Amino acid sequence: MERVYYAEMKTPEGSLWAAATDEGLLYTSRSEEDLFGEIRCRLKADFVKDPSKFQELREWLDAFYRGDPVSYEGAFDLRGTEFQKKVWRAIHDIPYGRLTSYGRIARDIGKPKAARAVGNAVGANPLGPVIPCHRVVWSNGGLGGFGGGLGRKRELLHLEGVLPRVEGTPEKDIDLRQFFYR
Numbered sequence: 682m683e684r685v686y687y688a689e690m691k692t693p694e695g696s697l698w699a700a701a702t703d704e705g706l707l708y709t710s711r712s713e714e715d716l717f718g719e720i721r722c723r724l725k726a727d728f729v730k731d732p733s734k735f736q737e738l739r740e741w742l743d744a745f746y747r748g749d750p751v752s753y754e755g756a757f758d759l760r761g762t763e764f765q766k767k768v769w770r771a772i773h774d775i776p777y778g779r780l781t782s783y784g785r786i787a788r789d790i791g792k793p794k795a796a797r798a799v800g801n802a803v804g805a806n807p808l809g810p811v812i813p814c815h816r817v818v819w820s821n822g823g824l825g826g827f828g829g830g831l832g833r834k835r836e837l838l839h840l841e842g843v844l845p846r847v848e849g850t851p852e853k854d855i856d857l858r859q860f861f862y863r
Contacts, residue, residue, distance in 0.1 A: 705756030
């Protein structure tokens with residue numbers, strides 16, 4: 682059995698449940714049930730509720746939801762294929778308020794023809810919004826997809842100053858490619 686610490690954190694979007702091992706942050710979820718279910722699918726866990734293990738994450742979340750340009754610098758315990766981990770690290774490197782595309786990530790990790798596979802890895806991201814997959818859009822500047830729903834993606838991009846408003850489809854009024862970094 683592997684010890685997995687967990688806690689609930691309150692955000693302006695509601696509860697965020699987080700899990701970590703001694704190696705680092707493992708998983709985040711909007712519900713405790715989903716958190717436990719996902720982790721149990723991946724490993725044999727001994728769950729220990731310990732909010733003290735998440736002080737750095739709590740501070741990061743407070744700053745993020747205030748609109749401060751932050752990047753989570755804590756340790757991760759990424760569980761996935763080597764390809765997924767490369768994608769997740771690349772997503773983590775996207776600066777606050779900036780975007781990239783699935784194709785650009787594929788190129789950056791040395792797999793230029795793997796944009797679709799990158800999309801699958803983005804969709805399997807275990808640590809949103811800490812690993813900010815909402816910052817990945819289509820190469821033509823289109824919003825792309827989002828596991829939490831496009832409304833939530835718009836809210837997160839609005840928070841970071843990318844979208845001028847949340848309601849409707851504000852991304853149609855601007856070319857999101859202007860926010861691409863590199």
